[in-house]
Amino acid sequence: MSADLALPLALAVPLAAAALVGLAGRRPNLREGLTLAGSGLLAAVVMGSLLPAVLAGERPEWTLLETMPALALRLRLEPLGMIFATVAALLWPVNSLYSVGYMRGNREGHQTRFYVFFALALSAAMGVALAGNLLTLFVFYEALTLSTYPLVTHRGTPEAMRAGRVYLGVLLATSIGLFLLAIAWTWAVAGTLAFAEGGILRGRLGGGAVGVLLALYIFGIGKAALMPLHRWLPAAMVAPVPVSALLHAVAVVKAGVFAIVKVLVYVFGLDLLRSEPSARWLLYVAGFTTITASVIALRTLQRGGNLKRMLAYSTVSQLSYVVLAAAILAPLSAVGAALHIVAHAFGKITLFFAAGSIYTAAGKTEIGELAGIGRRMPWTMGAFAVGALSMIGLPPAAGFVSKWYILLAAFEAEALVAVVVLAASTLLNAAYFVPIVYTAFFADGPARAGAPPASSAAAHGEAPWPIVLATSATAALTLAFFVWPELPLALALQLAGGSG
């Protein structure tokens, strides 16, 4: 199959899966089978057909349709998009397996709706990854927002509805109010919206206008959760765990930082940004978000608060690593940003999976309740430990590789601020992840006091096997990334070569 043809297929497979899942709603086994089959097929298309082509230096293209004179919806795959598409396509089957265990284990309602919108969201995420120009990116970006809303409000409780309103309000208001304006401005200035190596704005825009346009883009792309527009992400944590795991740790938020990196590299061009002092502020905003979000996560830990909430703030912080990496504007910084998209995806999905596993098996959501749980759920908490290592950025986990490249880029560009932020953030990450792992394995649980070990173990053990399997698989991926980083590195280095 030619790679050009595989592009629309990558959008169509999840769409078809959504339609079939909707039709099979009355037969749960068939329905889940279709989800698994669809996700497997998408992974095959992306990794079997697109990945080899891009690695070989090809740039597959496909025009979906012409909308306005001189403006088309066009797909074009380049290394950064390939990285994002691969991560999403690789994790969807794993997450589907997990979803089956989780949704059934917790007897969630409206499961057909859940799987349908999940598949739709994946299709939108693929569209974001494959977008060949800003208009296409915007279309799928909005589709991703709308298709994930029913997943966020899945429970239908007043709390979920409130969170849904924050979610939709922040994401739509920023994208329509700022992102679209930035795109329109770009079109007015450059006369094109295509992503081009070296950017499309060089020589056409200069001075303070660069900084203003950059602000419109950065704050318009609310999915990147840069402060002060991060509130929607903790709010979205009312969603079922598989949604938080794949969408709000991988697909949706990565669509945000992916779009930002893409805009920096292919719309502005790093050269233009480097030469404009008005664009410097980005580094500081990203650094501020990294540190502040970590501090909030730490305080959540200290209060023994909600585990998913803490993970959400950790995500806010880690997303800013990606923006920070790109904002260093060194040749290697795009490499660091791209690698961190992958590394954080593997690590954070593992952590969310573990949180959902604990909820399913033990019904616990608060950090304060986790003492001693590692001995009952060794697989789950083992995976959690791996994910935590990756967040801190220690070997042998994925986070080390990406942090290494971000640091290299920071030294290369002599960006002292970035080095300080990274160091401080590493310490903060350790401060809020290590205690959880420690108390889970080495502290005495409340149930243990008095009651004989045998009966308390009978109270709950590990979560259902699909959950444990999926959690272990993503933990294994996190470790594998450290041992074999060649493939993502090859793609990321192509990116650096292309952008100069």
Next chain:
Amino acid sequence: MREHLPVLQVVLPLVAALLAALTRRPGRAWALALTAAWLVLAIAIGLLLQVLGEGVTSYHLGGWEPPYGIEYRVDLLNAFVLLIVSAMAAAVVPFARTSVAREIAPERIPLFYSALLLCLAGLLGIAVTGDLFNVFVFLEISSLSAYSLVALGSDRRALTAAYRYLIMGSVGATFVMIAIGLLYAMTGTLNMMDLAARLPAVAATRTVPVAFAFLTVGVGLKLALFPLHLWLPNAYTYAPSAVSAFIASTATKVAIYMLLRFFFTVFGAAFSFDVMQLDWILTPLALFAIVLASLAALHQEDGKRLLAYSSVAQIGYIVLGISLASVLGVAAGILHVFNHALMKGALFMTMGCVMYAVGSVKVSAMAGLGRLMPLTMAAFVAAGLSLVGVPLTVGFISKWYLVQAALERGAWPLALAVLLGSVIAAAYVWKVVEAAYFRPPPAGSETREAPLGLLVPTWALVAANLYFGIDARWTAGMAVRAAEAVLGVGR
């Protein structure tokens, strides 16, 4: 036959209106209206093709040469407007059959269709004629029939709404009349092209600016330009559903056409915008309309009223585009005339479906309708997304052109205001969506999906929203060419 198309465009619905008033049977009146509406659409398409092929068409009524006789003059702009009006009529009449049967007493139904056809004839007449006094005549025909159509609403408040519409509409028509009289006094002609040629000679007098002012206010009343919009919310809310769908998508649009014709063709852009500095009035009012009417829509508890305030805001977008007085700006305005007709037509039709099935269009009454009336509410969501301006819908195309036009002028705040309006639109559309999809239906509700007679026209318009949103090359191209024609640049 072909050369008589311009006059047939008006005469046909006029005759059909007469015949409809003579029949006693609702079914027969409806069939008559349907035939007339579809024939009118065919004529409008024929006229558009003719103008595209051969350029401006001039028709001399009774064979009298202009400027002595009445001239019907069709260029790309009015051909496009004729198409919009007749297409909306062709979509609304099929919808009306089922909807009207529930909302209007049977003995009044033939009169209803008669009034609808009269209104259609009046609107088409305004758009087709090249004679100023003729504009006034058709304006009165369309307005008087519109008042009576609104008064046919089943709610008793429809009567006061129609009365208010009548008073404000008559003030507007009188102002237009005064302006026409002043212009005639100054130039001795009523033919638009002739006027355009003679006005510059007398432009320095005090009379011409006074005429200009009367015209601006008069037309402003007709198109519900903020703050002259007060007649609109009640009229749209209490009119029969089919009437709301028809008037909301056509009447104000034709008023916009009058605005374009008077300011650009008769007075000329140079006089209107450089001498009279019309933009200093239109731009702020448009901005107020966009922001304030959108906010007002957000606070409505009645679905139709919400849409009515949204209409005031959308008219703001159109006027904003026109006030930029550039090809791109005017094109954005014309494009939004077309696009807004599609989306508001579709939205008011979904309200008609809800009215039919539930008997109320209060937002609170729509709880759980997503499940009970899936097709109707899906249509609302699709058309609502279009109203917000989500990509792949016509709304996005309009906003895109409008923002481009603002940026071309370096008018930053305008671009921001347009997008701010979109954000508020998202909020008020969401209000209905949340009630319909995320609130449980009242226990024991027997509400059923609307019948096909209502759903098919609704979905036809929704499909048009998506089709012209996905492939806007034709509409955008038409709008740009029409703008060039009316501004007198390019071809």
